[in-house]
Amino acid sequence: MECARGRAEALDEESAAWLRRLAAGGAEQQAAESDLHARLVRIALAEVRRRSASTPVTGPELDDVAHQAAADAMLAVLAKLAQFRGESRFTTWAYRFVILEVSSKLGRHYWRHPRADLDEGQWEQLPGRLGLDPERHAEAAGILAEVRRVVEDELTSHQRLVFTAVVVDGIPLDALAARLGLGRNAIYKVIFDARRKIRRALVAKGYLEEPGWEQ
Amino acid sequence: MSDLGALERFLRTDPRDVGCEEAMAVLHVYVDLVAAGEDAAGRYPGVAVHLQACGPCGEDFAGLLAAVADG
Numbered sequence: 001m002e003c004a005r006g007r008a009e010a011l012d013e014e015s016a017a018w019l020r021r022l023a024a025g026g027a028e029q030q031a032a033e034s035d036l037h038a039r040l041v042r043i044a045l046a047e048v049r050r051r052s053a054s055t056p057v058t059g060p061e062l063d064d065v066a067h068q069a070a071a072d073a074m075l076a077v078l079a080k081l082a083q084f085r086g087e088s089r090f091t092t093w094a095y096r097f098v099i100l101e102v103s104s105k106l107g108r109h110y111w112r113h114p115r116a117d118l119d120e121g122q123w124e125q126l127p128g129r130l131g132l133d134p135e136r137h138a139e140a141a142g143i144l145a146e147v148r149r150v151v152e153d154e155l156t157s158h159q160r161l162v163f164t165a166v167v168v169d170g171i172p173l174d175a176l177a178a179r180l181g182l183g184r185n186a187i188y189k190v191i192f193d194a195r196r197k198i199r200r201a202l203v204a205k206g207y208l209e210e211p212g213w214e215q
Numbered sequence: 216m217s218d219l220g221a222l223e224r225f226l227r228t229d230p231r232d233v234g235c236e237e238a239m240a241v242l243h244v245y246v247d248l249v250a251a252g253e254d255a256a257g258r259y260p261g262v263a264v265h266l267q268a269c270g271p272c273g274e275d276f277a278g279l280l281a282a283v284a285d286g
Contacts, residue, residue, distance in 0.1 A: 043282045050278060088243040092250075095282045096243040099275050131221020143222070173271045185235035188269055192228055199226040208223065 015090035022081060036077065039091070040070040040098045047102045054172070055106050056113035065109055069101035076101075107174030116169040118161065118179065123148065126168055143207050150201045155194060162190040229268065233261035238272050246279045 011019070021032035044066035052058070057065060076097045084093055116122065126144060127134065134140040151163055162180075165171040166187065177187050202208045238245075238261075245262055248255035256263035266276045 043285070046285065047278045047282065050281060051274065054274075087241075088247040089283075091286075092243045092247050092279070092283050096239075096246075096279055099278045099282065100239065102278070103271060103275055130225060132219075137219065143219075173269075183236070184271060188235050188272075192232070195226045196228050199228070202226070208219065208226070 011086045012089060015086065018090040018094075019081070019084070022078070033074075033078070036094065037070065037074050040073050040077075040094070041067060043095055044070040044073070044098050044102055047099060048106070051102070051106060055110065056115055057106060057109045061109065061112075065102065065105045069098055069105050073098035073101045103174050104178070107172060107176075107178040110172055110175035111179060114171075114175075116165075116171055118165055118171070118176075120169050121164050122169050125170065129167060129170065139207055142205070143202060146201055146205055146207065147198055150198050151194070154197055154201075159190050159194055162187055163194045166191055167194075227268075229264045231261040232264045232268055234265060235269060235272050238262045238265040238269070239275065242272075242275060242279060246276065246283055249280060250283050 018032065018036070021028055022036070023029065024032070045063065048055075048057075048062045048066045048069075052062060055062075073094070077094045084090060087093075123144075126132075126147070127140060130144075130147075132140040132143060137143070151160055151168075155163060162176065165176050166173055173187050173191075174184060176182075177184050180187070199208060241259060241262060245255050245259055245266075248258065266273050
């Protein structure tokens with residue numbers, strides 16, 4: 001594991017001030033919490049707007065996602081304050097919570113307005129997703145047939161469901177993770193393994209030549 | 216063989232890829248290094264590889280970097 005630095009890093013002045021204020025008690029602590037919450041709301045709103053083109057969530061619902069993300073991030077920051085080790089600036093550490101909350105909530109909200117449902121299998125979309133143009137790539141039909149063969153013959157039913165949802169149907173990875181009750185990493189690993197299998201098959205058929213970093 | 220660049224990039228798997236959990240665990244450290252102009256990818260090569268390969272984690276990286284730049 002590429003570990004971050006150890007405990008008890010020397011804190012920069014601003015981070016030390018945040019920690020002091022958030023533990024001060026009374027009015028000073030309340031003011032610090034209010035300041036932090038305001039920052040988290042601002043960042044969450046900016047983040048949902050930055051992602052608005054890639055989510056079916058829009059309008060007031062998008063703002064609601066931002067406010068919920070900020071509220072949940074605030075609770076997480078306060079609950080984990082003792083775990084802050086000074087490996088980064090305090091604000092970067094705190095902002096990470098709100099960014100991850102936005103991701104997670106947009107994944108869950110996807111299913112209120114899904115652009116595709118599970119098991120749709122829109123295979124006609126795959127050439128575009130893989131950058132294959134039958135007009136330019138004479139081997140496109142063969143490649144697509146081999147990809148589909150690997151998906152249908154060499155993947156387990158779970159792997160096939162995940163690959164079809166994310167790669168073929170373009171369902172966001174976080175949305176699928178939310179739907180299946182899995183972590184993002186579990187979905188990523190399935191796609192990662194499927195990519196290796198497909199590459200191996202395409203190399204065996206002579207469509208690809210490079211080793212592709214595979215070990 | 217014609218240019219299959221997009222397919223190549225999609226299928227390329229790098230054994231240094233640390234995966235989502237490890238990348239997200241150090242995202243704040245990585246982002247501070249990037250924001251400070253330091254060699255984040257040199258220090259965390261497996262994280263750099265992952266952020267390139269994983270769309271959602273790459274989005275989180277971009278979002279946190281934007282948040283830090285914005286103050």
